[in-house]
Amino acid sequence: ERGGFDHFMQKEIYEQPQAIRDTLGGRIDENGNVDIRAELTFSDRNVCDIDRVHIVACGTASYAGMVGKGLLEQLVRVPVEWDIASEYRYKGPIFTENTLVIVVSQSGETADTLAALREAQRNGARVLAITNVVGSSIAREADDVLYTWAGPEIAVASTKAYTSQLIAFYLIALHFARVRGALPQEQLRALAVQLRQLPEQAERLLAQAGKLREMARKIARHAHVFYIGRGLDYAVSLEGSLKLKEISYIHSEAYAAGELKHGTLALIEEGTPVIALATQRALFGKTLSNVKEVKARGAYVIGLRTEGNGELDSSVDDLLEIPDVHPLLTPPLSVVLLQLLAYYTAVLRGNDVDKPRNLAKSVTVE
Ligand code: F6R
Numbered sequence: 001e002r003g004g005f006d007h008f009m010q011k012e013i014y015e016q017p018q019a020i021r022d023t024l025g026g027r028i029d030e031n032g033n034v035d036i037r038a039e040l041t042f043s044d045r046n047v048c049d050i051d052r053v054h055i056v057a058c059g060t061a062s063y064a065g066m067v068g069k070g071l072l073e074q075l076v077r078v079p080v081e082w083d084i085a086s087e088y089r090y091k092g093p094i095f096t097e098n099t100l101v102i103v104v105s106q107s108g109e110t111a112d113t114l115a116a117l118r119e120a121q122r123n124g125a126r127v128l129a130i131t132n133v134v135g136s137s138i139a140r141e142a143d144d145v146l147y148t149w150a151g152p153e154i155a156v157a158s159t160k161a162y163t164s165q166l167i168a169f170y171l172i173a174l175h176f177a178r179v180r181g182a183l184p185q186e187q188l189r190a191l192a193v194q195l196r197q198l199p200e201q202a203e204r205l206l207a208q209a210g211k212l213r214e215m216a217r218k219i220a221r222h223a224h225v226f227y228i229g230r231g232l233d234y235a236v237s238l239e240g241s242l243k244l245k246e247i248s249y250i251h252s253e254a255y256a257a258g259e260l261k262h263g264t265l266a267l268i269e270e271g272t273p274v275i276a277l278a279t280q281r282a283l284f285g286k287t288l289s290n291v292k293e294v295k296a297r298g299a300y301v302i303g304l305r306t307e308g309n310g311e312l313d314s315s316v317d318d319l320l321e322i323p324d325v326h327p328l329l330t331p332p333l334s335v336v337l338l339q340l341l342a343y344y345t346a347v348l349r350g351n352d353v354d355k356p357r358n359l360a361k362s363v364t365v366e
Contacts, residue, residue: 007353009155009247013339014206017199019160020332022149023167028196032189034174040128040144047179049098053080054125056088056116057104058363060158060242061165064130065104066235067331068169074328075173075191076182085112086366089119101127102172106153106161107362108136115366117141130168132161146172155354156361157247159339162239163202163332170195170329194326198333201323205336208320209344212337215302215318216344219273225252226268227338228260228294229277230287236331237277240338247346247356257290270298275338277304279322279330284310291315302341304334 005011028034037044053072055065062084069080083091085103089112101120105113108131117127117138129142132150139145148164174192177183219225225244227237237254244252255264257276268274274294278287284305292315295301303316307324322333346353 006347007155007343009157009159009343009353012153012155012159013336013343015151016160016163016336017203019148019150019164020167020202021199022151023164024171024196024199025149027171028192032192034171034178034188034192036146036171036175039146042144044179046126047176050078050100050176052096052099053078054088054093054099054101054120055080055082055104056085056101056113056120058085058110058112060162060239061104061106061110061113063235063239063242064162064165064169065102066238067166067232068102068104068173070232070235071169071173071328072176075177075188076180078176085110085116088116093119093123095120095123095125099125101125102130103127103138103142104130104165105136105138106132106148106150106158106165108133108138109362109364110138111364111366114138114141128172130165132164154361156356156359157243157342157353163335166332167195167198191326191328194329197325198329201325201333202336205322205333208337209340211320212340213344216341216348218300219250219341220248220345220348222271222273223251224267225250225273225275226264226294227252227254227275227277228257228287228290229254229280230257230283231280232328232331233257233277233280233283233287233334236334236338237275239335240275240342243339243342244345246359247342247351247353248349249351249357250345257287260290261293265293265297268294268297268299272299273302274299275302275304275341276316277334278310278312279304279306279334280327281306281309282327288312288315304337306330
């Protein structure tokens with residue numbers, strides 16, 4: 001049933017090109033127009049009226065939501081608040097007349113996310129769910145559902161559900177941006193066309209597995225690992241770091257790269273692994289200076305950039321590359337490499353990769 005793979009997690013990492021393809025489905029036409037109108041109850045008027053978005057989820061789904069926040073802010077220019085579901089419910093969220101709440105949940109059964117959905121509806125907000133399970137509680141109770149078509153995810157550590165959630169956010173952001181005229185249609189179509197190339201590009205990244213197994217060897221014996229990045233790279237760093245800690249049991253933290261010098265830099269010692277994501281062209285120079293800061297303190301640095309962009313070679317110990325895509329499209333590619341790194345590290349440490357200690361696949365307690 002693992003189809004020749006050693007673990008479900010490994011199989012699910014390799015299923016990502018298909019999961020992305022299936023989630024894009026018939027939702028983009030050949031001219032690059034995203035249209036998900038048929039799946040939503042929103043009129044174009046409703047889409048134009050949205051004046052605020054809340055994105056609410058737990059764990060990995062929340063990190064997909066953090067990328068979603070960046071996409072909606074940059075492409076739709078709508079203000080977005082992002083919250084962990086277990087915090088959202090109790091903080092007295094502030095709703096406007098036209099607040100849209102987007103909840104994200106692979107299982108559709110996470111208790112805190114479901115409670116957040118109910119809290120939003122009680123306040124009169126419209127709730128759009130991104131979920132992977134048809135007929136789940138969240139799918140049934142939400143006002144609208146945009147399904148991810150990742151297929152069943154068995155490993156406790158989420159992989160293909162996360163990438164599919166990212167795709168759902170691209171579709172929502174591009175659809176909203178088009179309806180609201182937030183950006184020139186040409187620009188949106190160009191992005192959609194690139195989006196359709198992601199499955200093939202993700203496929204090619206999987207060929208780097210051997211390289212990541214080698215890097216895993218270098219970090220497997222360490223007690224602490226840091227991930228740094230700016231903008232969308234920071235959001236992906238959080239997910240990469242969670243993946244590593246939940247299955248390898250190595251303590252790891254993700255930091256907005258510019259924040260290191262405000263405290264965390266004190267933890268960098270000779271040999272401390274730092275995974276530096278530098279795929280955001282406009283922020284490259286800034287991230288590079290943060291790389292130099294940790295390098296100067298003796299860190300072992302793995303740098304990640306888009307092919308050929310930015311002089312990183314001389315400042316890092318090992319280099320990872322993803323295809324040269326638009327900066328908004330790097331997260332689903334970068335994450336594949338981080339998942340492989342976490343996977344091989346856990347395997348090398350002899351852990352039960354698919355069923356990490358203390359964790360459950362679906363968290364139905366609050
Ligand atoms: C981590 C992981 C969890 C889930 C979280 C939410 O790999 O899988 O952090 O993302 O428990 O679960 P769902 O998406 O089912 O609501």
